[in-house]
Amino acid sequence: MSRTYVVTGAASGIGKATSELLTSQGHTVIGVDLRGSDVNVDLTTDAGRTAMVDQVTEISEGRIDAVVAVAGLAAPIVATASVNYFGAIATLEGLRPLLLKSDAPRAVTVASMASLHPHDEILLQAFLDGDEAAARARALELQEEGPEVGHKIYSTSKQALARWVRTTAPTADWAGAGIPLNAIAPAVVLSPMTADLVATEEGRKALTAQVPMPLNGPMQPVVPARLLAWLSSEENSHLCGQVIFIDGGFDAIVRGDKTW
Template sequence: MSRTYVVTGAASGIGKATSELLTGQGHRVIGVDLKGSDVNVDLTTDDGRTAMVDQVTELSGGVVDAVVAVAGLAAPIAATAGVNYYGAIATLEGLRPLLLKSDAPRAVTVASMASLHPHDDALLAAFTDGTEADAIARAQELQAAGPDVGYAIYSTSKQALARWVRRTAITPEWAGAGIPLNAIAPAVVLTPMTRDLVATAEGRAQLTAQVPMPLNGPMEPIVAARLLAWLASEENSHLAGQVVFVDGGYDAVVRGDKTW
């Protein structure tokens, strides 16, 4: 049966691969991105988030079967905090009323293996207990300290998002309303930048040392897309609050059996 999906970050990377996969399966996809999509908005802004909800509501006729919130940044800049955490949550919460009208609603977002990396305590506290203005102000401080320090914006935003999924998925508004909410946590995805890194033996060795992925190494975007598509499908009836690492074994290398 054809379903209606909303995919943010649909113009490139994992979002594009997911959109193409779902379309190829016969589903309708409403893509959201900065440009080149069905809905072109900036999810770092309140106006962009509001416009996204309004336009998706109009295009979908008020009913959405699944939301796949992929849009994000990995740059050591304050905007990364805005889109990775607040943009993702605004997408999921803003479109939840449309999901409630589906017979089989599903929601999934994208965290990262970087959620296991060192984070900034002040930024994490702002995400979880403060305001968006607090978080952006702290992210701007990290950005000003240079890219090595600024990387913590990305890792912290992804950890905060994973925690939000864990807390939120089991609430009456989500699990109680029959909406499975989950996240995936990819490791290195092959993009133009990472393809250049793995083009040489030296680059591959350096990347492997930084992010060990013993099973098949860095992955194509379609690998993450397939997992997102299943989590957003009718087949997923009972996964709730899971952060599923699709990472070639990186999580197991880093954490061992700590999950137990």
């Protein structure tokens, strides 16, 4: 049966691969991105988030079956804090009323294996408090310390998003309304974002040392796209609040038997 999906970050990387996969399966996809999509907005801003909800509501005539919130940044900049956490949550919460019209509503977002990397406690608390002004102020401080420290903006935003999914999914608004809410946590995906990292043998070795992926190494975007497609399908009736690491074994190496 054909379903209507909203995919953010639809113009490139995992979002593009997911949109193409769902379209090939006969579904209707409303793509959202900065440019080159059905809905062109900036999810780092309140105005962009509001416009996204308004335009999706108009295009879909007020009813969708699934939200796949992929849009994000990995750069050590303030905008990463806004789009990765507040943009993702605004997408999921803003479109939830449209999901309630579906017979099989689904929602999924993209965290990261970087959620296991070192994080910044002050920034994390600002995320968990829902204080975007404080988060942006702290992210600016991290950004100004250089890219090595600035990377914590990305890892912290992804940890916060994963924790939000874990605590939010079992609530009355989501599980109680029959909406499975989950996340995936990819490791290295071969995309424009990682092109420079894998362009040379030296770069690939350094990346492998930092992010070991013993099962088949870095992946094409279609690999996490397939998991997103299943999580947002009618077949997924009972996964709730799961953060699924699709990472070639990175999580198993880093955490071992500490979690299961």
